[in-house]
Amino acid sequence: MALPDSLTVGDLDVTVEVSDRRRSVRLTVERDASVTAVVPPQVDRDALVKIIESRRRWLYGKIAERRSLGEPRPEREYVSGEGFPYLGRSYRLLLVDEGPVRLVRGRLELARTDLEDAPRQLVRWYRKVGEPWLRRRIRPWAERVGVTLSGLRVMPLGHRWGSCSVDGRVNIHWATMQLPPDLIDYVLLHELAHIRHRDHGPAFWKVVALAMPGYEVRRERLKRAGLDLWLPDGAV
Ligand SMILES: [Zn+2]
Incomplete structure (x- = not known):
């Protein structure tokens, strides 16, 4: 089954990128606390879900770490002085x-x-x-x-x-x-x-x-x- 662009596992939203340069799945928590999985082409959806589940504790820890680094970026209003x-x-x-x-x-x-x-x-x-x-x-x-x-x-x-x-x-x-x-x-x-x-x-x-x-x-x-x-x- 082809991999979707994004995947929800529990309460985690994961962006999926397929890369034929990778031999194993790499999970990254981005600087905005979003999660990305870079996946070799031969991995299917079920296998990916299992991998994400097995690494949940690590992912939650990373997300908490990223969020504690600062408040979410404020929206800009494009007014003088910003x-x-x-x-x-x-x-x-x-x-x-x-x-x-x-x-x-x-x-x-x-x-x-x-x-x-x-x-x-x-x-x-x-x-x-x-x-x-x-x-x-x-x-x-x-x-x-x-x-x-x-x-x-x-x-x-x-x-x-x-x-x-x-x-x-x-x-x-x-x-x-x-x-x-x-x-x-x-x-x-x-x-x-x-x-x-x-x-x-x-x-x-x-x-x-x-x-x-x-x-x-x-x-x-x-x-x-x-x-x-x-x-x-x-x-x-
Ligand atoms: Zn690099």
Whole structure:
């Protein structure tokens, strides 16, 4: 029986992703406390339900941990004075008469005429400023890892910070631009290291550690950073 996109087991809602790169089921509790199962193609629905049930205690523990990291993100109203994170700092929104979204003298300007479309306009801004910034930023890391980067794009990537392809293209979630630069470096390095090693095996982490000694601290900070970010419904 084909696997559904999502599954309810008891009171757990689980998003299901099929990946032919996986050999066993991986359960993850995301930074918003939602649960994802990455499943190899040969696993069927019943088998998956059993696995989820057997790991319930662990899942509940993780969910509680994630929730305790912070209150749920407040809904934005897109009024002047509201804070939006950019490179680890909060910038206040300023409603102006016209123009595309831009950062001027420490205020994030949004046209009143774009208010109805505010989430999309703001996401577009993160992507626009993100691309040149990240392309500059990633260069020295690519050199350090010894890989050739053939392209970088900023886009929505769901719950992932980044992804990469074997031919050296890296995709980065636009929301990454809200993180402090040192955490962005970790995200970039992580994807570059994947160009050399697809999985998260010891060889992969060795590449990361060589390029960024003490990366573990940043990896832990990144796990908590997600809750402070602005992620509008539908755009992620
Ligand atoms: Zn990875």
